[in-house]
Amino acid sequence: MTLTQWLLNAGLLVFILASNLGTRPLTAARLAMPVVLSVFAAVVFLSNAPVVGNDVALDFVGAAAGVALGIVAGMLMRVRRGAGRRLVSTAGSAYAVLWFIVIGGRVAFAESANGWAKAAITDFSISxxxxxxxxWTAAFVVMALTMVAARVLTTMVRCRVLASSAGSGTTSDSGTFIPSHASQDHNVAQELTARASFGRRP
Structure with a gap:
């Protein structure tokens, strides 16, 4: 690997962890930024990607792996409502470990392809x-980009599900919104209160 490739991989890891670890608000800008960067990277790194032999098939394998890993990354990020009912995400050590393994594995493959595994990878490529x-570089770029995109889409779907479930509540007599999971208990409590009041009448 060249120094530029080392810096790109390290920068990608730092950016992903710095922008997602901990509890952070989920905004449209935060969800859109990785997708915009992915599109830019695709234009830069895939414009001259080889498309002969089974190179395209290798790209599809990379894309499938990226989608699977992106869904896992999205599921490792907890989505919930924070203060003021704003959507927030929380990512911890498991999320960080996944990205270390993915990016570290890509670096390890590149280094081994120029070292101890060069002959085996060359034979595999020829056959x-x-x-x-x-x-191989194009396939790993495709994997990285689809992983980022799948992670964002998974997070967006989870936000939509959470918003839908929270939005199907009811409103109390005082005008307070009650989420759907609590509305039934609230109605039962109202009915019991009404019965108790009726029982105290002369």
């Missing part, structure tokens, strides 16, 4: 009609 290092 499966993969043109070379550029094809």
């Amino acid at each position: 499966n009609r993969i043109t070379g290092s550029d094809a």
Whole structure:
């Protein structure tokens, strides 16, 4: 790996962890930023990607792996309502470990392809009609981009589900909103109060 590739991988890891670890508000800008960066990276790094032999098939394998890993990353991020009923996300050590494994694995593969595993990877590439290092690089870029996109989409779906469930509540006599999971208990309490009041009448 070149120094530029090392810096890109390290920068990606720092950006992902710094922008997601801990409890943070979920805003449209925060969800859109990774997608915008992914599109920019796709234009820069995939414009000259090889498309002969089984290079495209390798890209599809990378995309499938990225989608699966992105869904896992999205599920490791807790989505809930914070103060003022604002949507917030919370990511902890499991989220960080996943990204360390993914980016670290990509770096380890690149280093081994130029070292102890070079012969094995070369033989595999020849036998499966993969043109070379550029094809592998493109596949890993596709995996990274689809992982980011799938993570964002998973988070958006979870936000929509949470918003829908919270929005189907009722309103009390005092005008206070009661979420759907509490509305039934509230109605029961009102009925019991009414019965008790009726029982005290002369």
